[in-house]
Amino acid sequence: xxxxxxxxxxxxxxxxxxxxxxxxxxxxxxxxxxxxxxxxxxxxxxxxxxxxxxxxxxxxxxxxxxxxxxxxxxxxxxxxxxxxxxxxxxxxxxxxxxxxxxxxxxxxxxxxxxxxxxxxxxx
Amino acid sequence: xxxxxxxxxxxxxxxxxxxxxxxxxxxxxxxxxxxxxxxxxxxxxxxxxxxxxxxxxxxxxxxxxxxxxxxxxxxxxxxxxxxxxxxxxxxxxxxxxxxxxxxxxxxxxxxxxxxxxxxxxxx
DNA sequence: TTACTATATTGCTATACTGCGATATAGTCA
DNA sequence: TGACTATATCGCAGTATAGCAATATAGTAA
Numbered sequence: 001x002x003x004x005x006x007x008x009x010x011x012x013x014x015x016x017x018x019x020x021x022x023x024x025x026x027x028x029x030x031x032x033x034x035x036x037x038x039x040x041x042x043x044x045x046x047x048x049x050x051x052x053x054x055x056x057x058x059x060x061x062x063x064x065x066x067x068x069x070x071x072x073x074x075x076x077x078x079x080x081x082x083x084x085x086x087x088x089x090x091x092x093x094x095x096x097x098x099x100x101x102x103x104x105x106x107x108x109x110x111x112x113x114x115x116x117x118x119x120x121x122x123x
Numbered sequence: 124x125x126x127x128x129x130x131x132x133x134x135x136x137x138x139x140x141x142x143x144x145x146x147x148x149x150x151x152x153x154x155x156x157x158x159x160x161x162x163x164x165x166x167x168x169x170x171x172x173x174x175x176x177x178x179x180x181x182x183x184x185x186x187x188x189x190x191x192x193x194x195x196x197x198x199x200x201x202x203x204x205x206x207x208x209x210x211x212x213x214x215x216x217x218x219x220x221x222x223x224x225x226x227x228x229x230x231x232x233x234x235x236x237x238x239x240x241x242x243x244x245x246x
Numbered sequence: 247t248t249a250c251t252a253t254a255t256t257g258c259t260a261t262a263c264t265g266c267g268a269t270a271t272a273g274t275c276a
Numbered sequence: 277t278g279a280c281t282a283t284a285t286c287g288c289a290g291t292a293t294a295g296c297a298a299t300a301t302a303g304t305a306a
Contacts, residue, residue: 023162026227031157035264036143036150043146052283065265067284086273086282096230100223104149107219158294175253188295190254209252209303248306255300263292270285276278 032076033097037061038069042097045079049091155199156220160184161192165220168202172214 032038037059044050044058052070056063070090073079080093092098155161160182167173167181175193179186193213196202203216 022228024159026224027157027159027162029227030153034150034154034157036147039146039150094230100226101149103223104152105145107217
């Protein structure tokens with residue numbers, strides 16, 4: 001996830017080829033989702049809102065790391081933060097991410113199946 | 124995109140919480156898609172197969188960089204390579220990626236709209 | 247073979263990121 | 277106020293990556 005590279009091509013004419021700025025936004029979202037620890041946190045949060053401490057327990061990640069990744073997820077607009085007394089409660093804000101993951105899972109699974117089939121054919 | 128971290132949790136019982144290995148595979152795919160230059164190449168290839176030289180022209184990236192990114196995209200199983208005489212022709216193999224990008228675009232656009240609306244309310 | 251074109255790879259620098267321990271900050275309770 | 281808990285941030289070491297120029301490789305044509 002590189003946040004520079006703000007170039008621009010002078011394309012107009014609607015949307016099909018996606019403007020450079022959009023492209024960059026898409027790349028950034030993918031970048032946020034490209035880290036195992038963050039996906040793990042999202043997956044845990046899918047079951048419902050949790051505090052940082054609870055996330056630390058369930059994820060088995062260090063507190064500092066969980067806090068940092070939560071900050072990144074929040075900056076990306078993927079999760080929400082709510083202060084509850086002493087604690088911070090995080091929750092999913094963009095359920096879209098789960099659709100993305102499912103799509104990828106199907107794609108990856110299909111690919112793996114195809115590769116296996118190809119191997120079987122060549123064996 | 125970190126390719127290590129091959130841990131495993133002993134979950135069974137179907138699919139909902141996604142196994143660690145799957146999670147890692149998803150993260151890797153997202154990692155490949157998290158670079159502007161690669162998305163740009165994919166977008167250009169969406170119109171049809173092209174040689175490296177043509178991609179260099181249309182993308183305005185350097186040849187070495189295009190070649191490197193093509194290699195990464197191919198390793199990820201997203202594009203295919205075919206040798207045609209002197210040249211290498213690359214084509215999309217996993218159209219899934221465009222679904223992903225569209226989903227993200229919609230999500231990002233919606234988010235932007237919501238943010239703008241929120242700003243308007245608070246102004 | 248040589249000259250030429252197209253693509254891939256290597257070595258490099260700069261940058262960015264993760265995960266860590268230590269520490270700072272914020273909120274609660276007495 | 278002080279002691280305590282929960283969360284955020286800082287500084288660091290290690291690692292990964294992009295993009296570049298230069299070079300190597302492969303294929304074509306003479």
